[in-house]
Amino acid sequence: ICDQGGECDLQDITMAYGKGTSRLDEHKRVVPKKHFGPLIETAMNRCIHCTRCVRFLSDVAGTNELGGIGRGENVEISTYIKRHISSELSGNIIDLCPVGALTSKPYSFTARPWELSHCETIDVLDAVGSAIRVDYRGPEVMRILPRLSEEVNEEWISDKTRFAYDGLKVQRLDRPYIKKDGKLAPVDWNEALTVAAKKLKNTKSNKIAAIAGDLADCESMLLLKEVMQKLGSGNIDCRQDGAKLIPSNRGSYVFNTTTQGIENADLCLLINTNPRIEAPIINVRLRKRYLQGNFPIASVGPNIEYLYHVEKLGDNPDVLSKIANGNHKFCELLVAAQNPMLIIGQDALIRDDSESILILAGKIAEKFNMVRDDWNGFNMLHKAAARVGGLDVGFVPEKGGKDTNQILEHTEGSKIEVIYLLGADEIDTSKLENTFVIYQGHHGDKGAHVADVILPGAAYTEKYATYVNTEGRVQRTNLAVFPPGEAKEDWLIIKNLSQYLDLSLPYDSLFDVRKKLDTIGPQFRNADQVVKNTWVPISNDGISLSNTPFTLKECNFYMTDSISRASKIMADCTKAFYEHAS
16 A cells, blocks of 8 residues: 555556556565654655655755665665754655655555645745645645745745644634633633623723734734724734834835845845744755855854855854945955845844844945845845734834833733733743733634633634735635634634724725725735835934844744644654754
């Protein structure tokens, strides 16, 4: 029995052209089963030594973890030192294998291809927005596969995108809850919305706040913003990590070069970022361009291992100041480059001197001709799918309003009495002990643990929703399966809450909400395209750099959000990763 049955190249060719009996007279080779980790199931007796998997890990992923060992009829495809494959893109070799030698271990013998329905959508577990196909049977997501998208992910997806789907089945919020006597108790929608609305109505507007999480969609952020405005509160923010981005300057917070445009660059400066972890698909493009030659890459940040040669310029922010002033040896390469680009990581913008770093990056871009009519090499690399969309719809503090860090500081001092968390799980929830928390989300994660009212929402495979990826490309998810239990689409929950608050929002359907989005900017009227941004010089309010070296926030690639944290497969990957590292 082979798990590749029904979608196997060899099976199709044999059915079309093969004989009914084998022509092999010699003894058949027997190759023992190999352990490639928690994601890849092996049956090496079927291997035809095409070396697609070897070449993918060598040429595309850059980890060189597979190869041919032995000689003649004893050749086997194997890891060199019998360790599992650690690449963040390892699942792609399952798609590349033309026979059943490499198959998906989590998916093994759970379904046959002809039993599954398909839904074309996008991934939201990072900010790249990879094109994917969700295969489902009844109410259950069975697997996730890549879709061809030359502009974004070509035909690759990361292991988190591919395998975290089992997190959609567990730890789900499937009904509303209210905290009674210190414990959460299930209630109906009417009671939950009544309690939430009563608390919001009876609280002064300046003591109400809202934070949007990394998986929030544009429609729900737009409606929550309008509800907060009608309540009179400007304390809203979509930047859970407190990154000092400039909401009024779109060209300063998107990946202007575009993922596909990396192939036209001839120099890259990385500023406190590790694309391998933050955006593996963009890292693949950087490596692809590097292998073509004439593409020097330099890094200002901590000393980490890249999958291509990177010149380390140092980890002190002062290096950026020297480059901006033309006093660094790297300036010679910048001057000679025709299409230089720089990439700023989010961890560079959560420092005390992040505003100065952003100003210096802008000065470097302007000084070395990175920004002109036919080229824009200024790039912000986001980690969260909701970040650019939140900035686009204006889910940021209004004049006099508080940002995420200020909101959390004021909750500790009881100056914020009610906080609405729209899937916000990456904040310090220990500061919310004295605050009434309304949590809207789809998993029982950190935010739900401190909630007084829980409003169950829908995950990205369960709704029609709009996201904006790190390039500024507007993308839309499609509904594959329905939300569990009594959970609803997020925009509809906020619309219903507004009625309990006696606030009139002029939206009766998702179409009405999207018509409103279309009025916000041209990007929403041009879905699946990248709208060119006019470069606006970043205002120079004085530069004050810290002597603290750049650091990267410690991050487990396999568990970055509520879905992947609930995934047993991602837990197995985490365990295998740390065993491999030790």
